[in-house]
Amino acid sequence: MRVGGPAERLVTATTEDELIAIATSCYSEGEPVLLLGGGSNTIVSDDGFDGTTIRIATRGVEQLPSESGERDAVRLRVQAGESWDGLVALAVRNRWAGIEALSGIPGSVGAAPVQNIGAYGQELSSVLVAVDFVDAVTGELRHLTAADLGLGYRTSVLKRGLEGVVTAVELELTQRPDVGAALSEPVAYAQLANALAVDVGTQVSLGEVRRTVLRLRASKGMVLDPDDPDSVSAGSFFTNPIVSARFARTLPDDAPRWPLAEEEPALVAALDGATAEESVAVGMLAEAAGDRERRRSHAESPQGPGVKLSAAWLIEHSGISRGFALPGSKAAISSKHTLAITNRGGASALEIVQLATFVQSRVQSEFGVLLRPEPVLVGIEL
Ligand SMILES: Cc1cc2nc3c(=O)[nH]c(=O)nc-3n(C[C@H](O)[C@H](O)[C@H](O)COP(=O)(O)OP(=O)(O)OC[C@H]3O[C@@H](n4cnc5c(N)ncnc54)[C@H](O)[C@@H]3O)c2cc1C
Structure with missing residues (x-):
């Protein structure tokens, strides 16, 4: 994403033994650790990371x-x-x-x-x-x-x-x-x-x-390419939300949806009353919609396989189009794909977060669905 403040301490592990030794020593000393592979799915706050960042460069x-x-x-x-x-x-x-x-x-x-x-x-x-x-x-x-x-x-x-x-x-x-x-x-x-x-x-x-x-x-700007500004992203910024079948039926007919198989592990589904962490999203779905009927039908729906929605469709149909940016911001929706937030050059982590929050709130107020970020956020709340 090319954002984020400094790493207090950066060490690079080039062999498995070295990686084990560095990690074990940091963990035993209670040192905060940030693991970095390619960094393509990590967004670090403008304050940086206080602790040891271990860059994993082992091969074989x-x-x-x-x-x-x-x-x-x-x-x-x-x-x-x-x-x-x-x-x-x-x-x-x-x-x-x-x-x-x-x-x-x-x-x-x-x-x-x-x-x-x-x-x-x-x-x-x-x-x-x-x-x-x-x-x-x-x-x-x-x-x-x-x-x-x-x-x-x-x-x-x-x-x-x-x-x-x-x-x-x-x-x-x-x-x-x-x-x-x-x-x-x-x-x-x-x-x-x-x-x-x-x-x-x-x-x-x-x-x-x-x-x-x-x-x-x-x-779609989804392979890293130095000549493509749309690839300066974390890939998809939001996961496709998973909701109950009953909630999915309340959405417009043309909203894409994919029923999940019965045997899908519960943790993928934000189902009513499910123990999965994503279930929090469902409660918020209805809350955000402020729609009593929708909330009631949610609460009553039996637990069952969920339905995956298209985050890109929800974003586009909440009025956010490709290339969209907040005034004066250097963060923008990719010009090829609404699901990617891109750094157009010199954006701060804060600008990325502001755009992500704006997208979340538009989708929430339009459809009652809370989009969850896909990348790992370090020192950032969304
Ligand atoms: C343009 C683009 C397209 C993408 N398309 C896709 C896609 O189609 N599908 C998809 O699933 N993802 C996609 N991603 C996301 C990303 O590529 C993947 O999540 C990838 O696995 C991240 O690898 P990384 O080494 O860059 O992870 P990093 O960003 O370095 O790390 C990601 C997380 O994993 C942790 N971590 C890293 N290495 C280790 C380790 N060895 N042990 C334990 N924890 C570790 C980090 O601490 C961090 O929490 C895309 C990203 C970009 C930028």
């Missing part, structure tokens, strides 16, 4: 024997500081399927489980096996399985408060045979299928998926 990709028993399984152990997109490129070159639709997501491998990165119908959760982790509270080195991480839509226990550093990530991909085209996983996202001119569920070559995803992402 190892192939491990597969434990799943699948003949075509490829198990990898990847250092946290590796580039995520570099890993996808490596997988495509080696005919390993499973992460091709996650091409072009900026940042590091170690940060990928934090918000269970996802795009174009794939999510890290479908290939993640485990992570190696230094626990900030106990100082222990732990091997956490994917199940331990509570992965959901743009969330995990790491995002919800389990403090510590991921030192390495284990994934299991699928080896495609050496002959013929190396096929992708079935294309699971309509926009990607359209761009590939195939039906959803079709398999095409890994390279074709990667090229098409990169092209689609570039058209």
Whole structure:
């Protein structure tokens, strides 16, 4: 985002042992720690960070024997500081399927489980096996399985408060045979299928998926490009809100919505009375709308699978268009995508926050939906 004040102390870890040693020493001394991979999903306040910022620059990709028993399984152990997109490129070159639709997501491998990165119908959760982790509270080195991480839509226990550093990530991909085209996983996202001119569920070559995803992402300013001011962002600034089916029915007919499967973990859904932290959002939804009927129907609706809404649609239909900026501000909505807030050059963190707050309040008063920020905010409340 190119905003934020100074780091009081910055250390760079280039090996896993160094990372473990630095983290363990900071944690045992009770030193406040900020972990940084690529910094692409972090917005630091203009006051900076008082404590130690650990920049994770570890490298290495190892192939491990597969434990799943699948003949075509490829198990990898990847250092946290590796580039995520570099890993996808490596997988495509080696005919390993499973992460091709996650091409072009900026940042590091170690940060990928934090918000269970996802795009174009794939999510890290479908290939993640485990992570190696230094626990900030106990100082222990732990091997956490994917199940331990509570992965959901743009969330995990790491995002919800389990403090510590991921030192390495284990994934299991699928080896495609050496002959013929190396096929992708079935294309699971309509926009990607359209761009590939195939039906959803079709398999095409890994390279074709990667090229098409990169092209689609570039058209939205969603790949880092020094020549594209729209890519000076944190990606999507807001997550797609998840509401109860009953609430979703109160929205205009043309509001896009995607019912979630029954088996979706509850933590992804802001359902009425749900224990998930996002459930707070639902109470606020109705409160904000000031609509008694809506609030009552909310409270009465049974707990069930939620419905995901399009944050971009809600923003556009609350009157905020691409390129929008508050008067005199150097923060603006991307000219290609309403979901991204961009720094047009020299913006402060405060200007980013002011624009985000404005967007939140417009959507809230128009639709009664509280948008939640996707990036990690350091020293900033929204
Ligand atoms: C243009 C653009 C497009 C994007 N598109 C997508 C997208 O399509 N899908 C998507 O899911 N995300 C997307 N993002 C968000 C971002 O790329 C991902 O969240 C990515 O995983 C962040 O990686 P990073 O290394 O830059 O994380 P950072 O910003 O460095 O860190 C993010 C958080 O993870 C923590 N962290 C970092 N490394 C570790 C570690 N090793 N152990 C424990 N905690 C750690 C940090 O402390 C921070 O809380 C996009 C961002 C941009 C700028």
